[in-house]
Amino acid sequence: MSQNHKGRLKVYLGYAAGVGKTYRMLEEAQEMRRQGVDIVIAYFEPHARPETIAKTEGLETIPRRVISYAGSQFEEMDVDAVLRRKPAVALVDEFAHTNVPGCDRTKRWQDVHTLLDAGIDVLTTVNVQHLESLNDEVWKGTGVRVRETVPDWVVDDADEVVFVDLTPHALRNRLERGVVYKAEKAQQAMDNFFSEANLNALRELAMRHAAHELEEKLTPPPAAAIEPLPGEMPAPEKGPARERILICLTGRPSSAVLIRRGKRVADYLQADCLAIHVANAANSSEPAERHLTFARNLRIATHVIQSDDAAGAITTFARANRITQIFVGRSRPLPWWQRFRETTVQRVVRQSRDIRVTIVAERRR
Amino acid sequence: MPQHPDRRPDPEELLRRVQAEERRQRLGRLKVFLGYAPRVGKSYRMFAEGRRRAERGEDVVVGAVQGQATPEIQEILSRLETIPPVIERHAGRIYEVMDLAAIFRRHPGVCLIDGLAYDNPPGSRNPQRWQDVRDLLGRGIAVITAVNLQHIREKQTEVERITGKRAAYSVPEEFLLDADEIEVVDAPPDALIVRGGTAADARALAELREMALLLAADVVEWQLQDYLDAHGIAARWGAQERLLVCLTPRSSAVEMLESGHRNALRFHGTLLATYVEQPSLRPEDRARLESHLALAREMGAEVHCLPPGDFVETILAFAREQRVTQIFLGHSGKERTWWGGRSPVERLIDAAEDFDVRLFPHKDAS
Numbered sequence: 001m002s003q004n005h006k007g008r009l010k011v012y013l014g015y016a017a018g019v020g021k022t023y024r025m026l027e028e029a030q031e032m033r034r035q036g037v038d039i040v041i042a043y044f045e046p047h048a049r050p051e052t053i054a055k056t057e058g059l060e061t062i063p064r065r066v067i068s069y070a071g072s073q074f075e076e077m078d079v080d081a082v083l084r085r086k087p088a089v090a091l092v093d094e095f096a097h098t099n100v101p102g103c104d105r106t107k108r109w110q111d112v113h114t115l116l117d118a119g120i121d122v123l124t125t126v127n128v129q130h131l132e133s134l135n136d137e138v139w140k141g142t143g144v145r146v147r148e149t150v151p152d153w154v155v156d157d158a159d160e161v162v163f164v165d166l167t168p169h170a171l172r173n174r175l176e177r178g179v180v181y182k183a184e185k186a187q188q189a190m191d192n193f194f195s196e197a198n199l200n201a202l203r204e205l206a207m208r209h210a211a212h213e214l215e216e217k218l219t220p221p222p223a224a225a226i227e228p229l230p231g232e233m234p235a236p237e238k239g240p241a242r243e244r245i246l247i248c249l250t251g252r253p254s255s256a257v258l259i260r261r262g263k264r265v266a267d268y269l270q271a272d273c274l275a276i277h278v279a280n281a282a283n284s285s286e287p288a289e290r291h292l293t294f295a296r297n298l299r300i301a302t303h304v305i306q307s308d309d310a311a312g313a314i315t316t317f318a319r320a321n322r323i324t325q326i327f328v329g330r331s332r333p334l335p336w337w338q339r340f341r342e343t344t345v346q347r348v349v350r351q352s353r354d355i356r357v358t359i360v361a362e363r364r365r
Numbered sequence: 366m367p368q369h370p371d372r373r374p375d376p377e378e379l380l381r382r383v384q385a386e387e388r389r390q391r392l393g394r395l396k397v398f399l400g401y402a403p404r405v406g407k408s409y410r411m412f413a414e415g416r417r418r419a420e421r422g423e424d425v426v427v428g429a430v431q432g433q434a435t436p437e438i439q440e441i442l443s444r445l446e447t448i449p450p451v452i453e454r455h456a457g458r459i460y461e462v463m464d465l466a467a468i469f470r471r472h473p474g475v476c477l478i479d480g481l482a483y484d485n486p487p488g489s490r491n492p493q494r495w496q497d498v499r500d501l502l503g504r505g506i507a508v509i510t511a512v513n514l515q516h517i518r519e520k521q522t523e524v525e526r527i528t529g530k531r532a533a534y535s536v537p538e539e540f541l542l543d544a545d546e547i548e549v550v551d552a553p554p555d556a557l558i559v560r561g562g563t564a565a566d567a568r569a570l571a572e573l574r575e576m577a578l579l580l581a582a583d584v585v586e587w588q589l590q591d592y593l594d595a596h597g598i599a600a601r602w603g604a605q606e607r608l609l610v611c612l613t614p615r616s617s618a619v620e621m622l623e624s625g626h627r628n629a630l631r632f633h634g635t636l637l638a639t640y641v642e643q644p645s646l647r648p649e650d651r652a653r654l655e656s657h658l659a660l661a662r663e664m665g666a667e668v669h670c671l672p673p674g675d676f677v678e679t680i681l682a683f684a685r686e687q688r689v690t691q692i693f694l695g696h697s698g699k700e701r702t703w704w705g706g707r708s709p710v711e712r713l714i715d716a717a718e719d720f721d722v723r724l725f726p727h728k729d730a731s
Contacts, residue, residue: 160553162551162552162553163549163551163578164551165548165549166548167396167547167548168546169545169546170546170548196592197589197593197596200585200592201589204586204605207579207582208578208582208605210551211575211578211579211582211633212633214571214572215575217571218568218571218575261721268628268632269631270631325723330714330717346711353726354726356723356724356726358691358722358723359717359722359723359724361719361722362718
């Protein structure tokens, strides 16, 4: 539950376009209107679906804002207009949308937070493949790399998540009948993303995630460990401490997978999650900087340490911060003439011998 | 999804393929709406789908209605053909029995059956309604039905723990696994509390909701496997975490198993434990291994003993076959030679492409 927002957030979670998230949301909006709630449509994506459009009838719509960018016109939610109108509830479709450059905020979920901060309740829709922590799983299950993502905490903080279900069979029927997309696009969609195996995989992922969300709200986290200051030795503590996970990130592209995986395990174990990057004089830390920002977006506390001895720095940091599990990516194999030397991973394993080390594999399809 | 070229289907996979084939030969399609508690609206969703199908020209009849229908459902029922139930009295009880013979005679394209969990009176063709449904499917009649979580036999003990009540009628989980389609009817609990007007325990409802979603996820995973089997695709992907603990005589088995158990619980995953048979094990090592295996079984792990052979190759093949996502392995980092000539742990890490390797230091390594 969010404490710092005044407005309440309700998310309709689906596993693919066309399962009926927007329809369900509009149904509820109509019901609220009948009960006299002051509700407006702040953003709605009609996708030329007549049944859905019919459900907007009688609901007040705040006109969109038109933005010119690169010679084209784009329409976005007019946040200022919604704030001026200040309804009790605003309906905002497509939570994971990325705004066109020139808007005040880059992501729609940030726009939604602005509304919540102003005390407006928000209803919104999102598909499971847009959740950051599931990005690799979705790719592995479907072969699709989703670009528009929201950090999980944005959905975790919702006051309510409703899972909107439709069987893949029914969804494919709707596609065939042209309900979701126009005919030529529908056939293409069915052969690719909307194949039966893909839909089943996404659906299972969505169900498990929705169940996990519920469990999170039911289970109080284990006794909080006292957060030690960086470099400070923590006070001894009684009882089983909660797990503390340290993600060792680098500038290599595989670090993104590592961060998502470590964070996912941490979330499930209700563990604290930290990330460290060891920078040395020789390496530019620019690519690592991107990963550090990514980690911070997922609400992982990040630390950068200057050292030429990566393994040593990681081990020292882990000890000082009472880390119980270290997550590392696989080291690049050494050339044959250096085979007698140790890779960083090998040294971390050997040096932090009282701490569990998890080597995260790159997933293939 | 690419196939493994060097992999032959194991017997379990072959059996699944045969079963999938049998299911496809069954004539009628079965669709189930699953609710987590009464009044979530599963009956409404079922009848609404029936109406939509009738409007699209399908031959739809209502085979069974459960209890007092809401005005919304009554409105739909007034537009659909209903095969009235047979009222029977047995030992002072009144039964509303679905008229199976009449439905057979009428032979509709689709039959809507509310209240899948129902015991027929003694002397009926089948003791339970889900068996009636099976007979309808066998005759080529598609069935759409609705059932609540508390009626799923394998879940009843857990539901009772949450609600303190046990439903009288039940349907085996296997019947759900066999459905062609399952749809979860989800609604936030506060809507139920308002609608029911009772101060129902929101926590209990949330727990039931979670259970229903996980059950549906299991069914979906089963169906996905089914689909992949039917199309000859060897799946290496599942949304479920599958953890494999590799036991050896010297590993910190307690720590590994406890961690594996906790992970499996939190992820609602599966815990597997394995060891690679070693022919010449010292008696004291044999005894330690046996106690580790006993502990693994105690923790509910599926224990697999693998034939002697190259440790890394054996584990890798097993992990691939079982679609493992995490391997738990013990290590003693104390000897320098451990890294010297490519140790098994090192080789496993190098070969690990679809799973994480979690290393647990041996407790006696100092």
